Amino acid sequence: DQQVKQNSPSLSVQEGRISILNCDYTNSMFDYFLWYKKYPAEGPTFLISISSIKDKNEDGRFTVFLNKSAKHLSLHIVPSQPGDSAVYFCAASAFNFGNEKLTFGTGTRLTIIP
Amino acid sequence: ETGVTQSPTHLIKTRGQQVTLRCSSQSGHNTVSWYQQALGQGPQFIFQYYREEENGRGNFPPRFSGLQFPNYSSELNVNALELDDSALYLCASSPKREQETQYFGPGTRLLVL
Numbered sequence: 001d002q003q004v005k006q007n008s009p010s011l012s013v014q015e016g017r018i019s020i021l022n023c024d025y026t027n028s029m030f031d032y033f034l035w036y037k038k039y040p041a042e043g044p045t046f047l048i049s050i051s052s053i054k055d056k057n058e059d060g061r062f063t064v065f066l067n068k069s070a071k072h073l074s075l076h077i078v079p080s081q082p083g084d085s086a087v088y089f090c091a092a093s094a095f096n097f098g099n100e101k102l103t104f105g106t107g108t109r110l111t112i113i114p
Numbered sequence: 115e116t117g118v119t120q121s122p123t124h125l126i127k128t129r130g131q132q133v134t135l136r137c138s139s140q141s142g143h144n145t146v147s148w149y150q151q152a153l154g155q156g157p158q159f160i161f162q163y164y165r166e167e168e169n170g171r172g173n174f175p176p177r178f179s180g181l182q183f184p185n186y187s188s189e190l191n192v193n194a195l196e197l198d199d200s201a202l203y204l205c206a207s208s209p210k211r212e213q214e215t216q217y218f219g220p221g222t223r224l225l226v227l
Binding site: 004034036041042043044045046049089091101102103104105106107 | 118120147149154155156157158159162170172204206215216217218219220221
């Protein structure tokens, strides 16, 4: 059972435009959400996170939105740059699981077109 | 500040063999987690170590085992390798058990023939 879902395997966006990556989750126990970016032959790099007590968190060009009632989060990248081309993973955790295991989605490959 | 490092970067083994993968956590981090990433999938949680004790385990059989050392470095051992164990193995560390943000190493790519 996939508890974190990224339904778009790929996304292409023109340079300078907004990239919107989506993620849905099913487990209402999740209370912390993260986005990671992964280049080939490298480990995932942490981008931005959000706690369930917030609905928005912003860091430079990256903004994460959380809609708890819909169990949905999204990552906005504005403006998109060629270096943003990578695979993006959404991940979730629940403090009261007793450990901080991250549950990941299957990823969305973002391609920025120059 | 040194990030998370893993060794080796690549490894080829045959079915039935045993393998040990190593991870050095980021300086100051006392919690280490291991993940398996199969091709086209997201990372799957194997287990986590906190202060040398296993602190949670995912849906992996007992032939996957680990250790954490006093300096917080860690090992992942896999016995009786199967073809499906071919994957990228990722180590992640965090400053404390309650810190949800985990920082990943570059991974070890294991191929089982």
